[in-house]
Amino acid sequence: MSLKRFLRAVVPCVLGLTVAWAGIAKLLDPKLFFLTLLEYRLPLPDPALRVTAVTLPWLELLCGVLLCANRWRSAALSMTAGLASLFAVTTGQAWGRGLALSCGCFGAYETGFWASPAVAFTRALALLAAAIWMLRGTDEM
Amino acid sequence: MKLTARRLRPYWRIGIMLLVALGLGLLCDAWRDERVFFGRRLPVVRSVPAP
Numbered sequence: 023m024s025l026k027r028f029l030r031a032v033v034p035c036v037l038g039l040t041v042a043w044a045g046i047a048k049l050l051d052p053k054l055f056f057l058t059l060l061e062y063r064l065p066l067p068d069p070a071l072r073v074t075a076v077t078l079p080w081l082e083l084l085c086g087v088l089l090c091a092n093r094w095r096s097a098a099l100s101m102t103a104g105l106a107s108l109f110a111v112t113t114g115q116a117w118g119r120g121l122a123l124s125c126g127c128f129g130a131y132e133t134g135f136w137a138s139p140a141v142a143f144t145r146a147l148a149l150l151a152a153a154i155w156m157l158r159g160t161d162e163m
Numbered sequence: 164m165k166l167t168a169r170r171l172r173p174y175w176r177i178g179i180m181l182l183v184a185l186g187l188g189l190l191c192d193a194w195r196d197e198r199v200f201f202g203r204r205l206p207v208v209r210s211v212p213a214p
Contacts, residue, residue, distance in 0.1 A: 052192065056199045072200045076188035077181075084180050097176035 030159060034089045034099075037152050041102055042086025047129030048079035055079065058126030062116055081105065099157045106150035113142040 048055045056075035064071070082105065088098035113125055117139035124133065125142035135141060192200045 052195070052199050053197050073185070073188075076192045076200045077184045080187045081180065081184035084184055094176050094180075096173040097180065100173055101177055101180055
């Protein structure tokens, strides 16, 4: 088995587990996630932030389960790429503005250096790159 | 490029995923004790102009 084939088999599982873990961690405490969203000081109305706080964790969990189960691959990878772009923009603007906050990506299970906006931004870019790389080689529509 | 059902499949699947996530999110929020979406909003404090 070549390295590329091995990576094409492993990367979706790693991506799926990471996204599903992030979703479950947020689902365990949605209020904390909502409070974290407020800390980002995004120019969004309150109802939009509340809908995001209740919907995003389920979307992540759904993407993770579909990626691990190798179902709806193209849709799940596109959605993961979209979510990773959203995370990159959100954490990037927080990093750029120098906001001292915990990124909230993995709920209360992530603290200190790993929860800093800079690390979260880098992680989001890595997720985005992995999703796009997988999406490029997906035949299934 | 012709728009066929096969070509459009990922898009409606993404739509289904969004709807399922929204439905589950709102349902679980309504069921929880500490509600985020259906919770009580804090009143907006407006500054009163001085007389």
